[in-house]
Amino acid sequence: MSSREKILAAVTANQPAEVPLPTVPFFEGDASVEKFTALVQAIGGRVVEVAALAHLEEVVRQLFPADYRMASPLLSSTNVSVDAQTPLAVLADVELAVLQGEFGVAENGAIWLPEENMLHRALPMITQHLALVLSQQQLVATMHQAYARLATVGGYGTFLAGPSKTADIEQSLVIGAHGARSLTVLLVP
Amino acid sequence: MSHSERSDIFLLDAERTTWHDETLWFVREKRDKAVYATPEFQKLRQLASDIKDHTLSRLDFYLQQFEENARRNGVHVHWAADATEHNAIVLGLLRQHGATRVVKSKSMLTEECHLNPHLLANGIEVIDTDLGERIIQLREEAPSHVVLPAIHLKKEDVGDTFHKYLGTEKGNNDPQQLTETARQHLREKFLAGQVAISGVNFAVAETGTVVVCTNEGNADLGVNLAQVHIACMGMEKLIPRLSDLSVFTRILTRSATGQPITTYTSHFTRPAEGKELHIVIVDNGRTQQLGRPDFRASLKCIRCGACMNTCPVYRRSGGHSYDFTIPGPIGAILSPNIDMRKHASLPFASTLCGSCTDVCPVKIDIHTQLYKWRQVLGEAGKLPASKKWSMRLLSRVLAKPGMYSAGGKVARQALRLLPHGLTHGQGYNPWAIARELPEPPQQSFREWYAQQPQNDKA
Ligand code: SF4
Numbered sequence: 001m002s003s004r005e006k007i008l009a010a011v012t013a014n015q016p017a018e019v020p021l022p023t024v025p026f027f028e029g030d031a032s033v034e035k036f037t038a039l040v041q042a043i044g045g046r047v048v049e050v051a052a053l054a055h056l057e058e059v060v061r062q063l064f065p066a067d068y069r070m071a072s073p074l075l076s077s078t079n080v081s082v083d084a085q086t087p088l089a090v091l092a093d094v095e096l097a098v099l100q101g102e103f104g105v106a107e108n109g110a111i112w113l114p115e116e117n118m119l120h121r122a123l124p125m126i127t128q129h130l131a132l133v134l135s136q137q138q139l140v141a142t143m144h145q146a147y148a149r150l151a152t153v154g155g156y157g158t159f160l161a162g163p164s165k166t167a168d169i170e171q172s173l174v175i176g177a178h179g180a181r182s183l184t185v186l187l188v189p
Numbered sequence: 190m191s192h193s194e195r196s197d198i199f200l201l202d203a204e205r206t207t208w209h210d211e212t213l214w215f216v217r218e219k220r221d222k223a224v225y226a227t228p229e230f231q232k233l234r235q236l237a238s239d240i241k242d243h244t245l246s247r248l249d250f251y252l253q254q255f256e257e258n259a260r261r262n263g264v265h266v267h268w269a270a271d272a273t274e275h276n277a278i279v280l281g282l283l284r285q286h287g288a289t290r291v292v293k294s295k296s297m298l299t300e301e302c303h304l305n306p307h308l309l310a311n312g313i314e315v316i317d318t319d320l321g322e323r324i325i326q327l328r329e330e331a332p333s334h335v336v337l338p339a340i341h342l343k344k345e346d347v348g349d350t351f352h353k354y355l356g357t358e359k360g361n362n363d364p365q366q367l368t369e370t371a372r373q374h375l376r377e378k379f380l381a382g383q384v385a386i387s388g389v390n391f392a393v394a395e396t397g398t399v400v401v402c403t404n405e406g407n408a409d410l411g412v413n414l415a416q417v418h419i420a421c422m423g424m425e426k427l428i429p430r431l432s433d434l435s436v437f438t439r440i441l442t443r444s445a446t447g448q449p450i451t452t453y454t455s456h457f458t459r460p461a462e463g464k465e466l467h468i469v470i471v472d473n474g475r476t477q478q479l480g481r482p483d484f485r486a487s488l489k490c491i492r493c494g495a496c497m498n499t500c501p502v503y504r505r506s507g508g509h510s511y512d513f514t515i516p517g518p519i520g521a522i523l524s525p526n527i528d529m530r531k532h533a534s535l536p537f538a539s540t541l542c543g544s545c546t547d548v549c550p551v552k553i554d555i556h557t558q559l560y561k562w563r564q565v566l567g568e569a570g571k572l573p574a575s576k577k578w579s580m581r582l583l584s585r586v587l588a589k590p591g592m593y594s595a596g597g598k599v600a601r602q603a604l605r606l607l608p609h610g611l612t613h614g615q616g617y618n619p620w621a622i623a624r625e626l627p628e629p630p631q632q633s634f635r636e637w638y639a640q641q642p643q644n645d646k647a
Contacts, residue, residue, distance in 0.1 A: 005269040007424070009473045011249045014480030021243040021429060024436055033194055036340050039449060054538070064528075084462055088414060107439075121412035121461050125406045125453075143435040144449075151438035153398055153431065155262075155459035156413075161450050164406040166322035169364040170336065170344045171212055174517050177320060177371060178379070179406025179453070 007153070007170040019143070026148070029141035031106045033187065036139050041108035043162035044175050053188050056133065063184060064096050064129065072098035072134060073119060082119040091120060097127035098179075101160075103138035104144045104185070110161035111185065112146065114154045121156055128178035135188055191573055193619075196506035203281035205343065210504040213340070213621065217498040219447025220548065227443060236436045238552035241489035242451035244427050249395040252470065253621045258397030262459045265467045272302035275471050279386065279419055281310055282467055284467035286417055287384035288313070293318040294401070296388025297335055297492060298421050298471060301514040304386075315386075316378045318407040319459045320371050327354045333576035334506025335515060336445050341507050359536050374406070389422035389468075390491070391437055394429050396459040399468060402441065402451040409455050415471045416467045420457065424470050425488040437491060441552040445493040462536060483561045487522045489551040496545035496555055506618040511535060518545035522558040525566065536562035597633050 001009075037047045050059050057075050064070075069083040071094050080094055099118060101111035111132050118124055140146050146159070164179030175181065199204055202476065216642035218457070223595065239580075244251055256266045269275035271364045293299065293307065293315055305326070308315045321339035324333060327350050332338030348362035357370050391400040399420045401408045412418040412551040428437065444446040453515050460466035479485050497503045497517030499641045508516035513524040513532060518539060536559045545555040566572055572580065604612055613621040 002268070002474075003270040003274060006270055007268055007476060008249055008252065008468075011252065011424070011474035014476055015248050016246050016485065017480065017629040018246045019239075019242050024236055024240075024432060025232075027232075041451070043449070089415075091264070092376070092380055100390050104546040104569050106451075110454065113622070115461075120413075122410060125410040125413065143599060144432075147432045149436045150431065155457055156461070157449065157456050158409065159451050159454040159494065161454075162274065166320045167446075168319070168324065168339055169347050169367055170302055171216070171337070171340070172341075172344075172364040174365050174368040174500050176372065177368060177405035177407070178318065178375060178410050 027142050027144050029107055031139045031141040033136055036106040038105050040151040040185055043109050045162040047185045047187055048105045049187045069093055070096040074098055084120055084125055086120055091126050096129045097123050098131045101132035101134040104134050106139055107142045108161055110159040113160050114157040124181040127180055129182045131184040131186055133186045192510055192538040195510040199507040199510055205526050212317055213498045213504045220444055223443040223447040233436055234550055234552055237440055240433050251264040255392055255394040255397055262397050263490055267469045269469055269471045271473045275302045275469055276304050276307040278469050283313055283384055290381050290382050291315045292318050292378055292382035292411040293386040294411055295322055296421055298388055298423050306501055318411055334497055335492045351546050370410050379410050380413055382415045384417045385415035386410055386419045389420050389426050391428050391432050392426045394427055396431055398456050401455050404452045406453050409453055419467045421469045424475050441493055444495040474527050486553050489553055491551055492552055495548040499544045499548050511543050518555045525562050529571050533566050534573045601629045604621055
């Protein structure tokens with residue numbers, strides 16, 4: 001008998017009598033821009049309101065040094081082009097990635113970022129700085145609404161909440177562990 | 190060595206013990222704040238508990254559903270009955286790809302299986318990429334906590350370690366600078382990694398997805414740069430539906446560190462174009478635990494660490510005193526299932542205060558199980574020696590009222606007359622090492638009761 005069969009047989013023999021699977025209620029909450037902004041700040045990110053999508057390029061130029069090696073499918077002033085085949089050496093030098101976030105979760109400041117919006121799966125983590133463009137209209141209150149919006153999670157996708165961080169040395173919080181050192185949310189109307 | 194003997198070693202450094210105790214209590218307080226700010230938290234705990242109970246009751250079905258969906262997604266699924274088979278599967282995959290450089294993100298399962306020594310012995314460089322894990326890997330230590338693996342260390346220890354292995358300046362103990370050094374050091378490893386190994390926080394049966402939660406981003410970075418991703422999971426990580434993640438992502442970090450969510454909650458369903466994703470499902474004693482009605486609830490654990498942070502014994506004895514991959518209260522109920530004799534002292538490393546049960550986000554009755562393990566160990570004749578003889582004596586005395594009352598009389602007199610050094614002798618009264626005995630009363634309750642006027646006795 002293979003391990004698979006042995007394990008499954010032991011599970012069948014040992015598992016208890018069936019108990020029901022509960023229905024998870026749809027817990028609601030505050031989905032306001034204020035709440036979302038407060039949470040993003042609390043987890044170490046910053047929120048910048050952009051008056052109109054047309055100003056995005058200009059705002060990015062104001063927020064980040066002009067000579068940053070930048071990858072983005074949303075802006076015309078990018079100077080690094082990235083796709084799924086981009087060699088690691090090129091990826092490793094990216095200083096700023098500006099990507100589209102799908103929707104934000106007000107209770108924890110997380111933003112859903114599916115593979116399709118990443119250019120390369122490693123880009124959101126390997127870039128030194130990350131900016132996510134997010135529409136103010138796309139905010140939900142809790143993770144219940146968040147998962148309800150996801151008919152599928154695709155091949156790969158992440159709820160990204162703030163910059164990479166660690167507190168592994170004496171519990172002191174350090175921003176910028178392995179992933180992006182900073183997270184900026186560019187909130188568009 | 191028993192738990193209490195190993196604790197003695199930890200307790201030698203009083204200052205560090207106090208720091209450890211206070212720091213973990215601080216984490217517990219952060220948990221409380223996050224929990225109280227979530228009005229439906231208690232409902233979420235109940236839901237999480239019920240979802241896990243249901244999953245365990247149909248685990249054979251969900252395992253197969255998960256496997257089928259994962260296969261359909263182009264994922265390779267492997268089954269390992271024990272640690273040896275798990276390690277052989279992983280090494281086999283590495284060999285198949287001619288890989289010699291592996292980056293690994295945090296996984297208590299691979300710790301449990303002792304994967305690293307196995308790979309190292311076979312000529313594979315395996316680098317732990319979680320900062321805390323990297324620190325203890327350099328020091329050749331085991332993690333002392335499931336979420337905070339290096340919580341037993343002070344920044345001076347980390348400074349020394351990095352000076353020795355990563356060439357930082359001697360005496361540089363600044364967490365910010367040390368973290369930056371690790372970031373640079375590990376970036377090279379990430380970029381060179383041929384295969385990335387990760388753990389799994391949740392496995393969704395209906396979609397065949399594995400979910401990995403980190404704050405550092407090390408799992409995503411490693412996995413998305415490497416050609417092959419191997420995700421290793423205990424079979425109890427399953428949950429039925431994608432929407433169940435809403436419950437678990439809301440309780441996991443709030444219970445663990447008081448954060449509202451981890452920085453990265455990543456869903457791996459299909460490998461990237463031209464790459465491979467392997468999932469290894471591991472039993473290693475779990476089916477046996479599933480068959481123990483009193484203890485199967487321990488399989489609901491989501492490894493948040495809250496029971497450790499709150500435990501008055503763990504906080505003052507340190508994770509290494511448990512000498513088991515998972516320390517603290519949950520480790521003390523998981524470990525006897527693996528080796529009853531070796532871990533016999535762990536269910537006694539508790540005051541049974543119940544604080545662990547109060548904070549557990551999936552409502553495991555941890556302290557009840559600790560108590561039950563004590564009975565099982567007693568019946569199996571596996572009590573620690575010091576407990577065995579004193580318990581036998583006590584049960585004989587308690588079974589005979591005459592002996593009990595005579596003994597009490599003698600004790601009351603003796604305690605008054607004998608010198609302190611004798612009644613509190615460390616050799617035979619370990620209880621008195623850090624405690625004072627109360628002043629013995631003049632008479633017993635029975636003697637006092639017998640003297641009361643008859644009509645007062647109802
Ligand atoms: S037993 Fe409960 S509190 Fe302890 S680590 Fe597991 S889930 Fe967390």
